[in-house]
Amino acid sequence: MELRPVKIGNVTVPGNVFLAPLAGFTDHAFREICLSLGAALCFTEMVSCKGLMYRNENTAVLLKTSDKETIKAAQIFGSEPDVMRAACESEYLSPFDIIDINMGCPVPKLFNNGEGSALMENMPLAEKIISECVKSGKTVTVKLRTGVKEEKPVAAEFARMCEGAGASLVTVHGRARSAYYSGAVNFAEIARTKNAVNIPVMANGGIFCKEDADEMIRLTGCDGVTVARGALYNPFIFCEISGKSHKKDFFEILVRQIDLLKTTYPDEWIARNMRKQAACYLKGVRGGKQAKVKLLSCNSTDEMKEIAREVFRAENFDV
Ligand SMILES: Cc1cc2nc3c(=O)[nH]c(=O)nc-3n(C[C@H](O)[C@H](O)[C@H](O)COP(=O)(O)O)c2cc1C
Numbered sequence: 001m002e003l004r005p006v007k008i009g010n011v012t013v014p015g016n017v018f019l020a021p022l023a024g025f026t027d028h029a030f031r032e033i034c035l036s037l038g039a040a041l042c043f044t045e046m047v048s049c050k051g052l053m054y055r056n057e058n059t060a061v062l063l064k065t066s067d068k069e070t071i072k073a074a075q076i077f078g079s080e081p082d083v084m085r086a087a088c089e090s091e092y093l094s095p096f097d098i099i100d101i102n103m104g105c106p107v108p109k110l111f112n113n114g115e116g117s118a119l120m121e122n123m124p125l126a127e128k129i130i131s132e133c134v135k136s137g138k139t140v141t142v143k144l145r146t147g148v149k150e151e152k153p154v155a156a157e158f159a160r161m162c163e164g165a166g167a168s169l170v171t172v173h174g175r176a177r178s179a180y181y182s183g184a185v186n187f188a189e190i191a192r193t194k195n196a197v198n199i200p201v202m203a204n205g206g207i208f209c210k211e212d213a214d215e216m217i218r219l220t221g222c223d224g225v226t227v228a229r230g231a232l233y234n235p236f237i238f239c240e241i242s243g244k245s246h247k248k249d250f251f252e253i254l255v256r257q258i259d260l261l262k263t264t265y266p267d268e269w270i271a272r273n274m275r276k277q278a279a280c281y282l283k284g285v286r287g288g289k290q291a292k293v294k295l296l297s298c299n300s301t302d303e304m305k306e307i308a309r310e311v312f313r314a315e316n317f318d319v
Contacts, residue, residue: 001217003242006040006200006224009139009168011097013071015040016224017213017241019231020171020204021075021100021143025277029260032066033253034231037246038238040224041073046102049078049087063092064264075143077102079114079125081132088136099138101129101167103158104145106177117177120158121148127165134166141169143204146189150176153189156196163197170197171226174205181229187219194222202226208233210240232280250281251312258301271301278308287311 006013019026019034019042031042044062051059065072074096078084088099103126105116112118119126133140142162147154159170172193174185185205194201203222207213208230216225230237235253239246257277261270275295282288291311298304 001214001225001241004224006169006202008098008141008200011071011139011168013041015242016202017238018171018202018224018226019043019238020226020228021045021102022228022232024273025232027062027261028064028066028069028264029257030235030277032068032260033257034235034238035068037235038242038244039227039231041071041098042069043100044074046075046077046105049076049080049084052076052087052090052092053083060092061264063096065095066260071098072096073098073100073141075100075102076133077105077110077115079119079129081125081128084129085132085136088133088138088140093138097139098141099133099136100141100143100171101133102143104143104173104177106145106180111177117145117148120144120154120177123158123161126158127161130162130165130167139168140166141171142167143171143173145173146176146186148177150178150183150186152176153186153192155189156192159193159197159201163199167199169200169202171202171204172222174203185216187216190216190220190222194220200224204228207237209237213241232277233283249312250285251308254278254281254308255305258305262301267301268299271299271304274301274304278304281308282311285311 006016019039021043023045026045034042047059047062102116103119110116155172162170172190174190190203200223202224203216203220204226207225207227213225236248278295279292291307294307
């Protein structure tokens with residue numbers, strides 16, 4: 001794919017390969033690592049606007065940023081336009097240059113509350129949310145799906161509404177809510193969305209290697225790609241897509257990630273929370289299964305580093 005900057009409202013992002021928001025994963029440490037490996041823009045995981053307005057500390061900590069993030073992008077969710085605008089205007093979101101609104105999350109907890117992908121079936125409310133958030137003065141983007149039901153794609157019409165309401169970019173996950181995270185990506189609907197609007201369109205879904213990214217751009221004509229699970233298993237995917245030279249050292253990445261998190265969280269919390277991330281890095285690694293079992297019971301980051309060192313050394317990684 002051709003690498004080029006993306007203009008999002010008044011913000012120019014230097015490249016067109018982004019890291020998607022991933023709940024439980026895209027904290028400041030992982031974002032900093034992906035940026036260093038070639039991602040041009042990284043989003044926080046989705047944060048609840050209501051949670052912010054109730055000053056919930058567990059919500060606020062998700063918005064911790066790193067100095068390395070020269071352009072900061074947060075993702076928010078909710079269904080009340082005034083609360084969402086207030087969140088955009090709050091001190092919590094003041095460090096962020098870009099606010100992405102989640103209109104794609106499929107989980108029942110949000111969907112049944114009229115949030116996330118439920119908004120794709122409620123265009124008037126979605127429009128009001130976007131226009132209120134835009135009034136805060138923030139650059140607003142929207143992440144959506146092809147629709148709620150696979151047989152009824154509406155992303156193109158929805159994106160047109162987003163543009164009219166003042167959104168500066170949309171990201172289309174090429175699956176419907178009914179498909180959650182599996183199944184084929186609907187390239188045709190992503191392409192239809194790209195052709196329906198003048199704002200930049202990022203394509204998302206099923207990008208696990210450089211060839212997937214090339215194929216996505218070839219089939220959709222989008223302005224860039226947004227990588228999600230592909231980065232959890234292999235954050236070096238950003239070097240691979242953007243042609244940046246790199247040393248593929250998972251052990252080094254894991255240690256860096258742990259050390260960066262130490263500025264925010266207690267050691268035991270990091271050890272527990274990093275288990276799922278470490279398990280992703282171990283996918284397909286010889287001895288990985290046994291290492292995963294050991295990880296499940298480790299309660300300190302030193303223990304975790306030791307388990308990782310053993311298994312990645314056995315794989316003859318240069319650690
Ligand atoms: C564990 C997990 C957490 C996710 N969290 C979010 C989120 O917070 N906000 C969001 O918009 N999408 C979220 N997504 C969706 C991804 O951003 C992405 O749209 C989806 O995984 C499809 O891309 P992929 O096929 O490259 O993984 C999440 C997906 C997964 C698997």
